[in-house]
Amino acid sequence: MKIQAHYVNGSAWSGSSKRKIDVNNPATGEVTSELVLATKADVDEVVNIAHKAFQSWSTTPPAKRAQVMFAFRDLLKQNIDELAELLSSEHGKTIPDAKGEVARGIEVIEFACGIPQLLKGEYSEQVANGVDTHSIRQPLGVVAGITPFNFPAMVPLWMYPVSLSCGNSFILKPSEKDPSVVLRIAELLDEAGLPKGVFSVVNGDKEAVDALLDNPLVEAISFVGSTTIGEYIYSRGTANGKRVQALCGAKNHLVVMPDADMEQVADALMGSAYGSAGERCMAISVAVPVGEETADRLIEVLAPRVQALKVAPYTDPSSDMGPVITKASLDNIHDYIGQGLDAGAELVVDGRDLKLQGYEDGYFIGGCLFDKVTTDMSIYTDEIFGPVLAVVRANTYEEALDMINNHEYGNGTAIFTRDGDAARHFCSRTRIGMVGVNVPIPVPVAYHSFGGWKRSLFGDHHIHGMEGVRFNTALKTITSRWPSGIKEGAVFNFHSGSDTHSK
Helix, strand or coil: CCEECEEECCEEECCCCCCEEEEECCCCCCEEEEEECCCHHHHHHHHHHHHHHHHHHCCCCHHHHHHHHHHHHHHHHHCHHHHHHHHHHHHCCCHHHHHHHHHHHHHHHHHHCCHHHHCCCCEEEEEECCEEEEEEEEECCEEEEECCCCCCCHHHHHHHHHHHHCCCEEEEECCCCCCHHHHHHHHHHHHCCCCCCCEEECCCCHHHHHHHHHCCCEEEEEEECCHHHHHHHHHHHHHCCCEEEEECCCCEEEEECCCCCHHHHHHHHHHHHHHHHHCCCCCEEEEEEECHHHHHHHHHHHHHHHHCCCECCCCCCCCCECCCCCHHHHHHHHHHHHHHHHCCCEEEECCCCCCCCCCCCCCCCCCEEEECCCCCCHHHHCCCCCCEEEECCECCHHHHHHHHHHCCEECEEEEECCCHHHHHHHHHHCCCCEEEECCCCCCCCCCCCECCEECCEECCCCECHHHHHHHCEEEEEEEEECCCCCCCCCEECCCCCCCCEEC
16 A cells, blocks of 8 residues: 655655555545654654744745746646646546646746745835835745645645745645645655755644644644634634634625526536536535526526536546545535425436446536525535535525625625626625626636635635735834945945945
């Protein structure tokens, strides 16, 4: 059995722990490797290594740090086929999805390559007589990232390229469900020229997370995952004096106005609701058609497409959707579908009976489509994290808007319409962090920042873009005054040796 360990000081490291966890192929259910889980002592040892490495990395000129990022970007591009294969074999998503995920991570690296420009401060001359003020941004120290299974390559890449470029050392605690792609990328980062100890990967469960939250040398924690865990991490981390950003759960709505192009809407929902088996925090899980006629047209166009979804392992190039990550996830999705039926929702497309010959032990489920869902049902209120789309019919635009604003989550939303006035009003009035107009998954590009509102985010900073730079640095403002007057005959040496300039 293959044993996977941590990545510390440029090589694999098992630490002192005897605990291991199985890593499965979700298409077959078979165990493909065992992963070593870190103890608190292991985590503390890695934090000490990162703290020591920070001392020299933080004083490395930003332009030299950027050169490492340029080399890292090139290595990811060169190895994208291998990375996608590793990712898909443990997560289950299709190869095109996996390649797209790595590509989105590369975009953040490209943003981080501009760190010399991004770290430029401000200067004000003569704020008082003979007094000048300027500001600089300096790295924090040791920063840790705790990331989810659903984007094992992309979400970590949203964190550590920016953090490392700012001059921090970084410890990544990835999901234990699909660690292989993370560990391979760590090797490529080492190959790109990052000094040893500056970046580490520590695999673990709650014991490792708590060790990072409690260690006084860890200055900041970046988290992406469920709201329950995110709130815990935010509370415990801030109680220990750390800077914390926790990007959490979602229930993203797509409003369909009567004037929308229904074919375009259906295309958008197929990708946003069922892509990656719905296992993403920006998935559209609620469609809100305005008016009964709009709703009827939407169901008529959408249902045949959901029924026609090709569900298969990632090794099938014609696959539209792979399995979900674990048997527990599959059981949870089935439970929610049962709750929806019990509550009176109409299951227009039922994907529960999907069977694939040769993959009977895999965690597969077909696309599911509910109609006539109401806002008191659990399939509406809760994040299911699976290929289940709920259609909630709204009588008016105002009812649809209130529905979105009254939900506890505020991650992403979208409106499909030809009416510019409706779209402008929607963008202005929604209490949501990311909004799309005729764009179903409004994930910002790397040089803008990603994050939600309400219980989708704990903390003051969104991730990547300039918000990422601010999160990973501390602002320092310096006010200075120098003795005035230049003595007659003073000599100013601008060059070494005998070459001098006099004034």
